Amino acid sequence: MKILFLNGPNLNLLGTREPEVYGRTTLKDIEAKVRERATKFGVEIDFRQSNLEGELVAWIQQSKGNCNVIVLNAAAYTHTSIALRDAISAVGVPTIEIHLSNVHAREEFRHKSLIAPVCRGQISGFGADSYILAVEASVNVNLNSK
Numbered sequence: 001m002k003i004l005f006l007n008g009p010n011l012n013l014l015g016t017r018e019p020e021v022y023g024r025t026t027l028k029d030i031e032a033k034v035r036e037r038a039t040k041f042g043v044e045i046d047f048r049q050s051n052l053e054g055e056l057v058a059w060i061q062q063s064k065g066n067c068n069v070i071v072l073n074a075a076a077y078t079h080t081s082i083a084l085r086d087a088i089s090a091v092g093v094p095t096i097e098i099h100l101s102n103v104h105a106r107e108e109f110r111h112k113s114l115i116a117p118v119c120r121g122q123i124s125g126f127g128a129d130s131y132i133l134a135v136e137a138s139v140n141v142n143l144n145s146k
């Protein structure tokens with residue numbers, strides 16, 4: 001089994017970006033934790049970040065036949081991107097939406113996710129642990145879709 005982790009804009013700045021909201025863990029540290037957890041499940045990980053909407057769309061398109069589950073922290077594009085939503089619908093690869101912060105406890109514009117209706121579920125508010133929980137959720141989603 002292979003899980004594709006996709007990270008959207010500004011997540012490359014984790015560690016120094018608004019640490020009171022996102023914590024001090026860097027994306028590299030999160031990736032290392034994800035890989036460690038995935039090893040326990042015998043799962044392969046592809047872990048990427050882009051600040052470009054089109055690049056994220058391209059990666060979602062290429063995921064068909066290459067991975068079993070997508071874990072997507074679309075960052076600000078969560079709240080704006082019909083293109084990401086359409087890509088998820090188009091490829092049909094089961095996708096899990098994740099966020100470090102609890103988007104529902106923040107500004108109103110973060111309460112609306114354009115991708116949520118085409119995702120299997122949402123994990124939000126557990127900091128770096130949202131990523132670890134997503135590994136477990138992905139394994140379950142993959143088992144249930146067989």
Ligand code: DQA
Pocket residue numbers: 009010011073074075076077078098099100101102103110
């Ligand atoms: C985020 C939440 C988004 O609202 C925000 O734009 C981000 C990060 C999170 O992980 O908490 O960039 O996706």
